Amino acid sequence: MAPIMYGNMLGGAYLGGPVGGWKKLASTTVGNTPVDRITIDDLPHADFLKVLIGYVGLAGGTIRPELRFDETDGILRTQTHREINGSSVESLNSSNADMPIGHSAGIVCRYAFSEITIRNIVGTHKMCTIKGIYGTSSDVVATYHVLGGGVVEHATGPSDISSLEFKANSGSNDAVIRSGSNMTVLGMSAGDRHTDNFWKPLASVRAPNNDATAISTPVFDSVRYLKVHAYYNSGRDTLLRLRSSGNVNSAVTFRYGEDGTSYTSTGIQGGIRPYAVGHQDRFVPVVATMFNPPSDRGMGLVAATAHWPSTNGKESETMRYGGFGKHSSSPVRRMEIGSTTFVSYTTDAFLKVWGGE
Amino acid sequence: MAWRRKDGSITQVEHTEEFTDYVRNDIPSRENTDFTSTLLAYVDGQRSSVDLDYYIGSIGSNHWQRLVINGGSAFGLPNRAPELGKTNMFADIEHFTISGDRCMAFYDAVSGYDESNVFGALSYYGVIVSDARNPQKYGLNVEDLAGSDIIQAEMVGDDIDE
Numbered sequence: 055m056a057p058i059m060y061g062n063m064l065g066g067a068y069l070g071g072p073v074g075g076w077k078k079l080a081s082t083t084v085g086n087t088p089v090d091r092i093t094i095d096d097l098p099h100a101d102f103l104k105v106l107i108g109y110v111g112l113a114g115g116t117i118r119p120e121l122r123f124d125e126t127d128g129i130l131r132t133q134t135h136r137e138i139n140g141s142s143v144e145s146l147n148s149s150n151a152d153m154p155i156g157h158s159a160g161i162v163c164r165y166a167f168s169e170i171t172i173r174n175i176v177g178t179h180k181m182c183t184i185k186g187i188y189g190t191s192s193d194v195v196a197t198y199h200v201l202g203g204g205v206v207e208h209a210t211g212p213s214d215i216s217s218l219e220f221k222a223n224s225g226s227n228d229a230v231i232r233s234g235s236n237m238t239v240l241g242m243s244a245g246d247r248h249t250d251n252f253w254k255p256l257a258s259v260r261a262p263n264n265d266a267t268a269i270s271t272p273v274f275d276s277v278r279y280l281k282v283h284a285y286y287n288s289g290r291d292t293l294l295r296l297r298s299s300g301n302v303n304s305a306v307t308f309r310y311g312e313d314g315t316s317y318t319s320t321g322i323q324g325g326i327r328p329y330a331v332g333h334q335d336r337f338v339p340v341v342a343t344m345f346n347p348p349s350d351r352g353m354g355l356v357a358a359t360a361h362w363p364s365t366n367g368k369e370s371e372t373m374r375y376g377g378f379g380k381h382s383s384s385p386v387r388r389m390e391i392g393s394t395t396f397v398s399y400t401t402d403a404f405l406k407v408w409g410g411e
Numbered sequence: 412m413a414w415r416r417k418d419g420s421i422t423q424v425e426h427t428e429e430f431t432d433y434v435r436n437d438i439p440s441r442e443n444t445d446f447t448s449t450l451l452a453y454v455d456g457q458r459s460s461v462d463l464d465y466y467i468g469s470i471g472s473n474h475w476q477r478l479v480i481n482g483g484s485a486f487g488l489p490n491r492a493p494e495l496g497k498t499n500m501f502a503d504i505e506h507f508t509i510s511g512d513r514c515m516a517f518y519d520a521v522s523g524y525d526e527s528n529v530f531g532a533l534s535y536y537g538v539i540v541s542d543a544r545n546p547q548k549y550g551l552n553v554e555d556l557a558g559s560d561i562i563q564a565e566m567v568g569d570d571i572d573e
Contacts, residue, residue: 133523135534144531171503171519181501183519183534203501203521203534283507341505341517357517357536 075251076104076240078410083236084110088229092237093219100241103174106279106410107155107220108345108353109166110234116160117222117230120152121170123180123206123215136184136202143202152221155184156200160224165189167345167353168200174215180206185343185355234347236278238410253281253408257389261286261399268392269405276385277409280344282354284391286403287338292393294340296352298384344386346409352386 080094092107111117123130132153136143145154155168168186175181186200220237224230240252257271269286286292344354391405502520520535 133532135521135532137534171501173501179523181521181523181532183501183503183521183536185519201519201534201536203519203523203532205521205523205532339507339515341507359515 076242076253077248077250078252079103079239079241081236081238084231084233086233088232089235090224090229090231091219091221092231092235093217094237094239095217097216097218097239098241099174099214099243101174101243102241103172103215103218104240104242105168105170105172105218106236106238106240106343106345107166107168107170108234108236108278108347109163109168109222110232110347110349111164111166111222111230112232113164114162115164115224115230117156117163117166117224118154118158118160119156119166119168119186120221120223121155121168122152122217122219122221123172124208124213124217130206130208132204132206134184134202134204136200136204138200139198152219152223153182153204153206156186156188157198161188161198162190163188163198165345165347165351165353167343167355169343169355172215178207180208180215182206187353187355189351189353234349236347238279240410252410254410256280256407256409258406259404261401261403264400265398266401266403267396267398268390269399269403270390270392271388271405271407273387274407275409276346276348276387277411278346278348279410280342280346280352280354280386281408281410282340282342282344282389283406284340284342284404285338286391286399292338292391292397294342294356295390295392296354296386297388297390298386346385348385 077100079098079100080096082092082094084092097103105121107119107121109117109119130152132145134143134145134154136145136154138157143158145158155170156166166186166188168184170182170184172180172182181203182205183203184200186198188198188200218237218239220231222230254277256274256277259269259271261269282294284294338358340356340358342354342356344352346352389405389407391399391403500520500522502518504516504518506516518536521532522535523532
């Protein structure tokens with residue numbers, strides 16, 4: 055079997071040339087009637103799949119999120135290795151197994167976002183990486199981050215993935231997946247040449263001068279999913295702020311970092327804090343994917359690294375994932391790099407946002 | 412290995428033994444913060460010991476520039492399960508240029524194994540940062556540490572030049 059590596063521009067249309075990036079294959083959004091699962095059938099083939107799951111639930115509700123790769127009469131078995139808030143979790147099931155993509159014991163969860171990337175090999179073993187973030191209630195910070203990966207085996211023999219099903223598995227009240235929840239499946243294949251990449255450019259801004267105190271995007275269209283790349287070199291405690299329209303909104307944030315510590319901030323300075331407080335950073339690159347529901351919350355899976363000088367100039371801290379922005383009434387339509395204290399950014403700092411619906 | 416360029420042409424290279432130094436050269440050295448890629452790598456190792464490494468480097472050096480993760484050493488994706496049976500590996504890599512003089516990549520990866528119905532997975536994630544100034548190449552290194560079983564490699568990527 056061959057090793058394969060596909061590379062694609064994130065937003066080919068942005069640069070007007072390359073094509074072949076992630077393309078939307080299917081999407082389902084929950085309407086006014088709550089459901090117990092989101093199912094997508096008849097998926098067209100793609101060598102790789104990316105599944106974005108935005109969950110809107112009940113305040114105080116408990117879910118055990120799972121993903122089934124094909125509804126089949128045969129036997130599935132799954133194995134995942136996950137870290138939940140930094141602690142290793144393994145799950146082995148031998149029959150009819152749905153893949154756990156969150157906390158198997160259940161999470162008190164109001165909002166959640168998962169990003170799963172799958173190698174859709176036509177064979178018995180499907181491999182995937184899993185990322186997730188979970189918010190506990192309408193106003194409270196997220197308390198769980200899930201990172202990991204897994205393998206799904208079709209014991210009945212090789213087959214392509216043709217359906218995906220997300221289940222909340224509350225155990226007591228199945229109809230917990232509420233209005234605004236969404237599952238979107240993207241695909242990428244070798245030789246695929248198209249011009250309608252899922253991720254469309256929304257904003258790309260740099261610090262306006264070498265003494266800029268913030269890097270702000272203009273107001274962009276509201277879309278369900280956001281992708282962010284950012285870079286800055288501040289040496290200070292800096293936030294990636296999430297805002298709706300031109301208004302300043304209160305925000306609640308959560309961060310789960312290399313040091314295993316969470317941070318919460320509220321008020322107008324709230325946002326995602328991409329690295330540990332107190333480190334004197336040389337530079338901080340950030341990549342994030344976000345669920346931006348049409349109601350009032352934004353949840354982000356954030357990876358960032360902060361670097362600070364050492365004897366060899368190479369020390370760094372890797373921030374794992376996490377961020378949760380609460381907004382008063384509307385989805386994220388602006389982002390900003392800023393600080394709670396005075397910071398000046400140089401013109402090499404940038405903030406780029408893509409969106410997908 | 413094959414790279415798909417913007418003009419649609421593909422360069423294909425096949426090896427019959429160990430793979431090393433699968434390189435995409437000519438990353439623009441000028442400032443180019445629009446260099447962003449989503450990279451997906453999959454390996455079916457067929458054997459117990461397979462490495463999948465992802466590199467960022469500079470043309471002109473004898474080998475790859477040292478990469479840094481968490482202050483550590485030269486680095487690839489640490490997907491290796493030497494005591495296990497058949498090993499598969501999969502990685503989702505997001506790569507971009509920062510400030511025109513550094514490249515970095517965030518990765519999520521998993522390795523799976525299946526031997527005598529012992530079925531398992533290990534997962535990895537992290538950040539790779541090039542300490543090379545003006546990095547001009549990046550690439551994939553796939554290596555069968557047992558030395559014999561990987562017989563094909565394919566690497567497909569869009570040309571990242573504007």
